[in-house]
Each structure stands twice: as structure tokens, then as C-alpha cells.
Amino acid sequence: MTHQIAVIPGDGIGQEVTPAAVSVLESFDIDFEFVEADAGDAVEAETGAALPEETYELAATADATLFGAAGESAADVILPLREAVDSFVNVRPARAYPGVDALRPETDLVFLRENTEGVYSGHESRLSDDLSTLTRVVTDSASKRLATFACDYVSDRGLEGFTVAHKANVMRETDGRFRDAVAEVADEHGVETDEVLMDAFATHICLDPTQFDVVVCPNLAGDVLSDLAAGLVGGLGLLPSANIGPDRALFEPVHGTAPDIAGEGIANPAAAILSAAMLLEYLGYDEEGKTVRSAVESVLETGPRTGDLGGEASTDEMTTAIIDAL
């Protein structure tokens, strides 16, 4: 069975790390068909559209998408792409790796971020010369879809439960609905939950990240708190993510385009390659996904490493080392 994979490198180092991830996928005996497409600042400058219709269509029909990064146009690219795959959850593992400097080396948790609503609803109005509003949207259906995913996620991994991070003491109706809907589903599945206010979470994860394992949260909370966790593990350079929908999914490193080093061939490919590992697992190739993760880990610890990790390797050298370690 052929798996069609949309490959959207985007801007900056996306152009360097996405091919690296593809070459890792190509080293398996799996029938992939890679189809490349444009998105981001460069194509916007040329055509006026940061996300050409063909690219949207490709992501909306391919079995999975590998995305790199986009520059100024990031929101115009990634938010519609998440919609193209009907992604209801953004899976963001944040863990520190042996051999990589981290503020909290014991960090190892996963965010399951609601990926369709909250302040990302897109409903904003300029009501007067003084006043603008945004309609923050929370539905039972989206909250429960996320919660069902979270229950399966923890069960598959033999975990007991998850933490819900929210701000329901202020957003009583909307985050209250989110919290209650998630709790109801967890209850039906016999999955344990505890809850924490998102501001308190920000303090507690700094003081002791090991108290959290799987964290379920609304869209913006997931955005900010996962970037915070990235700071504790040493930056965005190592964090992969998966945008999962019912029929397809999109995988992207959490980092941006790194304009300061773009084009030099020295970008760290780890996050893109770890995103490819998540793609393998999504398609059912669990063993292969694990193999990629182990290879990345061993290279991070002992192999040739890029400049951001204190090494001197190029993107290609580090990628080759990872492929050799498979």
C-alpha cells in the first residue's frame, strides 16, 4: 500500500530540515510517494498567496503531511493547514535528552492541545474607534473529541490518567465547559484526571516538571505552555509535533525558520526527524518510529551535532549519522 506524503518545506531552515526528515523516511522499506508543495513567505512574495490552493488541497488529501516552517506568514500557513487535515489535537512531546543542555533535564511530558477553537476561532471585530473584540469559542464536541483522544493516548501507553490545564476560575463558562466535558469523557473511560490552573502550571512546571505526564489543554494554553516546556528542555530545536485529524495528519517541528542561520546547511534536523518518527507511528509503523527516535537519541548523546548543540556538524552530517544509527 502506497502512502502519499505531502512535503511542504516552507521557508528558511524548513528547506534544510524537511529534506533531512524525508531522507530518513526513505531509508525504510516502506512504499512512500512524496509530493512536494510550496508555502510561506517566498511563495507569497511570488504569487501573493502564502498558502497556494494546490498546497491546501494536497494536505487535505494526502495520507500525511511533513511541514517545515514558515516565516512572517506562519499563521497564514499553519492555521489553514491544520484545518486542511481537520486536526483536532496537536500532540507536543517535550523531553530533555541526555547530552543536551537543559534547564530541567528531568522534563518529559506531552501536551495534547485542542487545535481548532479557543481564541483561534478567527472571529474578531473592530466595533468602534476604541473597541475591538474577539469571540473565544469552546464547544462540548471539540472538547470531548480531544478528551477521547487523550483517554486512548494514556491507555495505549499504560498511563493512569492526565492533567487538565485551564483558566476556569476566570473563564468560567468557556473553560468551565472545557474542563467539565473533558472530565465527563475521562470518567466514562475510567481514566483519572486532575486539574491545574494554567498560571499555576507555569510556576509548577519550572519547580518540578516530573509532576506532569500528559497535559490536556485549550488551544492558546497549549501554545504557551508547550513553548515554556521547550525552554526547560533547552529550546525549540528538538521538539516535534503532530496535528492529528480523523483521516490524516500533519507533522512539524515546533521551531521556526531561524533566519539567522538559514541557507548555511547547519540547521539541527532533530525536530524534523522526530516529527517524521511521529508520522511513522501514525501510519502504524511503530517499530520504525521507535528506531528513528533511538537513532536521534544516540546521535544527540554521542554523534556529530550541529552548532546549536555545541557541535560543528552540518545538517547533512548529522542526518547521515542518524540514518547510519537506524
Place this chain on the structure above:
Amino acid sequence: MTHQIAVIPGDGIGQEVTPAAVSVLESFDIDFEFVEADAGDAVEAETGAALPEETYELAATADATLFGAAGESAADVILPLREAVDSFVNVRPARAYPGVDALRPETDLVFLRENTEGVYSGHESRLSDDLSTLTRVVTDSASKRLATFACDYVSDRGLEGFTVAHKANVMRETDGRFRDAVAEVADEHGVETDEVLMDAFATHICLDPTQFDVVVCPNLAGDVLSDLAAGLVGGLGLLPSANIGPDRALFEPVHGTAPDIAGEGIANPAAAILSAAMLLEYLGYDEEGKTVRSAVESVLETGPRTGDLGGEASTDEMTTAIIDAL
């Protein structure tokens, strides 16, 4: 001239640290009239109201208010109290102290948090069995009032400018308005600004907190990012805050009621006492405020300290040591 100070200890350790802060204020030769009032879970259990009308009225008329902490009812107490003093900015310094364990000992910044709108607007609706909404509000007037304060704040301290943290790439109209209004005022005042997305801020402050100095942000961003900074300096135990209005102000430690140690007389009074230092400065007693801060610093470094700081002192012993060091 007599300064009337409303004293609202609230629940839990609020009952212990607020009197400590009052005793520090009493050691100066300043004509204070302290008037105590109830708020929080305890008075709610008794009377049904977490914030009795007399307490609201007192805060709305006193020259300044010292607040402790409230339990479950925190939002029902502190949000109306901020309104009572018409507070448009929440000033939250976050710094590490010599002698106190901190994840990032070099942290030293101040958040100027918009204190009236954003998702705190209170406009929520249950529109259907599935759908709830919240109207996030941003006005030019509130943004500019905050920005004017920020400009004065940096000028008074001989600083060049401030950083604006926002999420205008997603909340284009509302946070875009916030960002533009703040920039416009800064420009008029000849104050430099730079901007950062709030998610990127969460990563960057972990990697290097010294790149930030004064951070201006919307309400929820300030809530979460200042709690994150608290995690970097070792917890909430040391963080004071000021809610400033045009005619009066309210001062509160950032910590909560600490139910696990409440009633034992071992709570760390530093955050409440540092809040009293901010109160002194607000009333124009700059020297006295500085003296209090230095006394707290020296006791944190060498004096008797409470259990949360690895010491064995009681709240009273630590407070006495601070008063002796004045």
C-alpha cells in the same frame, strides 16, 4: 496627613503574612490609619458573600489597600477588588534574591499587566447545548492608559524602553490593536519598544531572562508569564504586586493561601512585606520603600528564614529580623 490603609488579610496564610506587613509599616514614623475588613472563603461560608459590600467600599475609598490571599473564592474577591481601586495596571516585579535557590538566579524583570480587560471582561454566554463563547475585549483607551504608565515607569528608572508581549499573529484585531496603541504612545514619549510573541517569550525567558527588563502585556499573558517568571526565581513566596489605579491602589503578594501550612505561623512573610514596600513607594515614601526592600534582602541572604527557604524561623521571627534590619 493621615493615610487610610484598608487591610484585608483574607484566608489561610493571608491571616499571617498581612499582619507581618502591617507591623513593618508601623515601624515607620508615618501617620497610617489601618482599617481591617473581611474577604474570602471564611466570610463567604458565614455570610454568603466572599467580598462583603463594606470591604469593597473600604477598598474603593481608602488611600491604599493591603490584601493577603483568598482560597477557592479568589477570583470573586480579587477581580472586584481590582475594580474597586479602578486598577488599570498590575505591576509584578520578578527577581531572584541572593541566598534563595532559583532556577535562573539572574532573573530580574517587571511585568506591567493590563488589569481590566482581555479575557477578564466577564462577558461569557452558553449559546447552545454545545457552544459557549467569551468576548475578549481590547480597547485603545485601556491599552494607552497602560502604555502611558509604562513610559513613565521606564523614564523614572532611567531605562530606555520596554518589551511588548502579545499574540497578534493570531489575535490580529484585538492584540494588534493593543500592540499598535502601545507603540503609538511609546513613540509619542520617545520610549523605545520591541515586541515578542507571548509563546516565544515563554521559551526565551527560560533560555535567558536577562534579555527582558520591563514587559508590557495583556491581562492573561501577564497572568501566565509572570507566574512563569515566579517559577524561575524559585516560586511565588517572594513575589509582591501592585494594582495601581488613578487615585488609589491595592498591594498583594502573588502567592495564594497555602492551605497545607496555614495556621502554623510558619508562612514566609517576604512577599507581603515587599508588597508593603511597593505601597510605601506608591504613597511617595521612596526612601522607606527602599529600606524595606534592603532589609528583606539582607534577611533572605543571612537572617532567620522560614521553612520554604530551608530555614526554621517562624513568620514572627523572620518579620522581627526584617524590622530589626530596617
